[in-house]
Amino acid sequence: MKNHVRSARIAANITQTDLARKTGITRQTIGLIEKGTYNPSLQLCIALAKELGKTLDELFWEVEEK
Amino acid sequence: MKNHVRSARIAANITQTDLARKTGITRQTIGLIEKGTYNPSLQLCIALAKELGKTLDELFWEVEEK
DNA sequence: TGCGTATGCAATTTATATATTACATTCTCT
DNA sequence: AGAGAATGTAATATATAAATTGCATACGCA
Numbered sequence: 001m002k003n004h005v006r007s008a009r010i011a012a013n014i015t016q017t018d019l020a021r022k023t024g025i026t027r028q029t030i031g032l033i034e035k036g037t038y039n040p041s042l043q044l045c046i047a048l049a050k051e052l053g054k055t056l057d058e059l060f061w062e063v064e065e066k
Numbered sequence: 067m068k069n070h071v072r073s074a075r076i077a078a079n080i081t082q083t084d085l086a087r088k089t090g091i092t093r094q095t096i097g098l099i100e101k102g103t104y105n106p107s108l109q110l111c112i113a114l115a116k117e118l119g120k121t122l123d124e125l126f127w128e129v130e131e132k
Numbered sequence: 133t134g135c136g137t138a139t140g141c142a143a144t145t146t147a148t149a150t151a152t153t154a155c156a157t158t159c160t161c162t
Numbered sequence: 163a164g165a166g167a168a169t170g171t172a173a174t175a176t177a178t179a180a181a182t183t184g185c186a187t188a189c190g191c192a
């Protein structure tokens with residue numbers, strides 16, 4: 001479940017805590033998603049993408065799995 | 067959680083049962099996703115997209131929610 | 133008419149995403 | 163050095179995705 005959430009978040013210059021608050025989830029969940037050990041729900045992926053100004057493909061598509 | 071899974075599946079000319087088998091889940095889950103009452107996992111969305119020859123965006127992005 | 137295939141749907145169970153709480157580390161800034 | 167902010171991570175609890183089983187309907191076809 002690798003992705004580009006971390007780099008997109010850093011590029012957007014917001015903290016995990018901010019992104020979590022804006023997307024309605026907890027900081028811990030953001031942390032786990034960025035770490036790549038999680039399989040988030042589609043709804044959450046969409047919320048993250050919109051908040052980060054990206055599309056699903058840009059954040060989650062074709063990220064080589066380790 | 068509306069999406070374009072059903073039309074893509076029909077365009078690909080395969081059954082729910084086939085798509086389920088190929089993506090490693092059950093027919094019932096496919097049915098619920100197509101119905102739009104489900105919030106599938108990212109991993110499953112990716113498997114569906116690859117099997118249907120689409121990207122995440124094509125299947126799940128910006129589908130007006132009812 | 134009867135059989136096989138595709139789909140809808142409901143009840144129950146199981147697996148896992150996400151929340152909650154809490155503590156630790158790292159880094160920056162004064 | 164000390165304080166605060168950002169992040170890592172772990173244990174437990176809760177919500178829900180997904181599996182399993184089972185039955186119903188509709189359709190094409192022999």
